[in-house]
Amino acid sequence: MRETALGGGASTDGVVRVGDTVRRPPQHATPLMREVLQHLERVGFDAAPRWLGVDDQGRDVLTYIEGDTFTDRGTMHPYIGDPPNRVRFDGEQRAAVFRLLRRYHDTFDADVVCHGDYGPWNLVWRERKPVAILDFDHAHVGEPGEDVGYALRFFVGYGFADADPDELVRRTRAALAAYGRDFTVPALLAAEYDRAEQACLRNGWHRQLARLPTERAWLAANRGLF
Numbered sequence: 001m002r003e004t005a006l007g008g009g010a011s012t013d014g015v016v017r018v019g020d021t022v023r024r025p026p027q028h029a030t031p032l033m034r035e036v037l038q039h040l041e042r043v044g045f046d047a048a049p050r051w052l053g054v055d056d057q058g059r060d061v062l063t064y065i066e067g068d069t070f071t072d073r074g075t076m077h078p079y080i081g082d083p084p085n086r087v088r089f090d091g092e093q094r095a096a097v098f099r100l101l102r103r104y105h106d107t108f109d110a111d112v113v114c115h116g117d118y119g120p121w122n123l124v125w126r127e128r129k130p131v132a133i134l135d136f137d138h139a140h141v142g143e144p145g146e147d148v149g150y151a152l153r154f155f156v157g158y159g160f161a162d163a164d165p166d167e168l169v170r171r172t173r174a175a176l177a178a179y180g181r182d183f184t185v186p187a188l189l190a191a192e193y194d195r196a197e198q199a200c201l202r203n204g205w206h207r208q209l210a211r212l213p214t215e216r217a218w219l220a221a222n223r224g225l226f
Helices: 031-042 091-105 144-155 165-179 185-203 206-225
Strands: 003-005 016-018 021-024 051-054 060-063 123-126 129-133
Touching: 031 051, 091 129, 091 144, 091 165, 144 165, 144 185, 165 206, 185 206
Parallel strands: none
Antiparallel strands: 003 016, 016 021, 021 060, 051 060, 123 129
């Protein structure tokens, strides 16, 4: 059967579509990723791929979910390039994103398994709304606020978004209302920036490391608004 490469950067190297399935090389898989996908199937969470096992090449086989994906992170990510036309999300889209994240977190009775990379590039979109979550490669047991803080960075944006501070605070409150839980936002974002810095140092992501001070400076100047 024909194999079609699925683009999207280093995180999708070697990932292909075969019919109604996606095949992912072993380096993209972890035991926890498989456990999470099996858990989501057991509890009836319909907004993620199903894990179907491995093929004769040792690749993980997942169900393919129809929809649009953002394969060019540079149009959304504040650290990859400076595109003239950056993707922007409206209030309805952000609300849907955070409602979907809460649905995912609520499938766990005790220890929550964070997605670990809940950005626009790891969602499937139909009619401009998120309908499914992809790529659980970075799944880990943690606090829900880790995913929430990460999502706020990329769906609201602080220091890079073309909006005044009051508007970004309004967007933040609307996003958290959609998620259905309140957080101390300055602490949430500060912890996210600390995690991002450690990841940058660990992986040699120099461009992101160089731009993190912009986010930290925005937070320092506007934390009182929250």
